[in-house]
Amino acid sequence: GEAGGGRMNDVDFARIRRAWESVRADPTRLRAFDDAVRDKGAGACVHPSGDRDLPVRAARHDLLTRQVLLGTVEDGERNPYARRGTGLALDPGVLGTSLLAVGPSGTGKTARLVRPVVESLALQALAGQAAVVAVGAAGSRLGPDEAYDIVVRVGDPASVHDLDLYGGTADPDEAAGLLAEAFVGDVPGIDVRRAATTLAQLIGPFREAYGRFPAVPELRELLDGVPSALTALRQALEGTGRQAMLRELDARLRQQGAPGDPGPALADRAALLDRPAFSGFFDVGAVVGGSERRGRPFSLRALEHPVRVRVDLPERAHADASRMLARLLLAQFNAAAAARADRSLFAFLALDDASHTLTPETVRGVQRLRSANAGVLLTLRTLDDVPEPLRTPLLGAVGCRMAFSGVTTWDGQRFAEAWGTEWVETRDVTHRTVFADQPLTRAIHAFRKLVTGKAVTTDAVTVRQVERERWSASELAHAVPPGCAVLSLTSVRGERAAPLLLRLSGTG
Structure with a gap:
């Protein structure tokens, strides 16, 4: 009835059809589907936003x-x-x-x-x-x-x-791999896997000590090797009794400043996000630098x-x-x-x-x-x-x-x-001048050339298959x-x- 009355659009049709397909896959949803269609008609099974169409369509x-x-x-x-x-x-x-x-x-x-x-x-x-x-x-x-x-x-x-800087994961190793890819994935000469290990050696112990990942300013301090930040992290870890995380932090301290250490490059990239314009962004559930902003992280x-x-x-x-x-x-x-x-x-x-x-x-x-x-x-x-x-x-x-x-x-x-490339058919036409053997034929050809100004020729057509580019660089x-x-x-x-x-x- 709503379709006939013009109260049902193409989004409603596609949405309800999708819901019906889920009912066919799981018959236990049939009662809920019936109730929704009976009560709401074309508005059944609506998107959580409540929207049934876009404000404007450009295509x-x-x-x-x-x-x-x-x-x-x-x-x-x-x-x-x-x-x-x-x-x-x-x-x-x-x-x-x-x-x-x-x-x-x-x-x-x-x-x-x-x-x-x-x-x-x-x-x-x-x-x-x-x-x-x-x-x-x-x-x-x-x-x-x-x-x-x-x-x-x-x-x-x-x-x-x-924006959730750590992608919503609770695994420090996965978060470190994603961050390393973003921070230094485009820097020649830096091993991304080694950079991921460096980040994991810091954010893993930090999460263990504080129950969350570090905010951008905190991450920058750890990568820069600020003594107060590292000392506070060590003290917090000692209170948890997790020796494995202490070993991770000690390994990072030993590698700091060594040739090929990706820490300085990571710190430079973290500094790009540690700007006043981004203050309060990439929220991890802590007030950092006096910022009181609380966004809903995606x-x-x-x-x-x-x-x-x-x-x-x-x-x-x-x-x-x-x-x-x-x-x-x-x-x-x-x-x-x-x-x-x-x-x-x-x-x-x-x-x-x-x-x-x-x-x-x-x-x-x-x-x-x-x-x-x-x-x-x-x-x-x-x-x-x-x-x-x-x-x-x-x-x-x-x-x-x-x-x-x-x-x-x-x-x-x-x-x-x-x-x-692709195979295409080509036709080559060759024009060949005809030389007559008989005197009468030569006379006729000479007269024809005198009248037309062109010699008598025959055409030879050659058809062959050749391989050519579908689109050449010059054509594009x-x-x-x-x-x-x-x-x-x-x-x-x-x-x-x-x-x-x-x-x-x-x-x-």
Whole structure:
């Protein structure tokens, strides 16, 4: 009745269908489902936020197939005849292999790719099908605040929510590994595993002594080797009687100042977060430096719930800190998505600018996401923002690759290598002059040449199969019109679509 009266939208249909599928999987939920539908109609099984739709939609969505329209395949010879003029959409079946998009500023990566994809997954979250985290610089147009359940504005005192620096874990070794990846994962010459051991030797004893992880100022003091901080920690540990943690702390003290010690580098990176602008953030349940701020910390452990999260990073004022936090979020997402007990929800992380955030370990983690019903969207202005040894592994780790108009020939060469070659049929026509043997024929040929000005020739046609690049570096750099992009897709089932020239929605 509500559907006929126009009081039921596509989100309601998808949400109730999802709830009915859970009832079929677990019949004990049938009574609760019946009561909810009888009492609330189309508002049954509503999202915890109470929202039944987004405040605004910037793209076309089909929640029945969980797709968002990205654009139209160009009607040109570069595309297969059967695909010319057809629409192209993305869904979790291809986003689960992760997507890398490269293009210079102003080509529409945020407005025509990130925003529609995040919006689609936010709608699916309202239907109980997905969990999405969007990370971008403050001011990025990733949708209004009302479209999200949690908005974390790092560095903004008015932010209601905070960011959990330790990813919601209670294991010091796991927390140390994630922090090491974020702090020094991009520093050449520093062993991340050794850095993780250094952090574990400090935050493990600290948690044992105080029942919590250290706040940023406390962590910085420990990494700097401040005598008063280390002495207080030792005294607190001696009161607990945990000799194992005392040995960990003693091992750290012996290694401090030794050649190759990652402690100073870790302390320098911790100092990036120990700024007045971040005072009160990364709350661990302690008042540090007189700060009374109490935010509600967000942890990526919440991916088991259909949450919609946006994290705004202070890219303009604190660029290095923002990149470090982006690395931390990516590392935490890889760990949290793989550790989920219930993987029925599709988990997705969108990094609006992944420059200087990728490390060898996070690239390996991205490759493992497709088996965890999760994926990431990474955008770059150029592949030069990724360390040289990681460029080829990155293109191999993601299943979907997208090159916007205006990429350089150097970036185009990487995409051309990733897309490989294909067999095409070529026709070579050879013109050969005819020399006659008979006098009469020679006379006729001479007269014909006198009249036409051209010698008598015959055409020889050679048809052969040759192997050519699907898209060359030069074509990607110069033949992609503005407002277009070349996109290849791979599904989680292994199906592949050759790169297609796509005109993005919202362009003329």
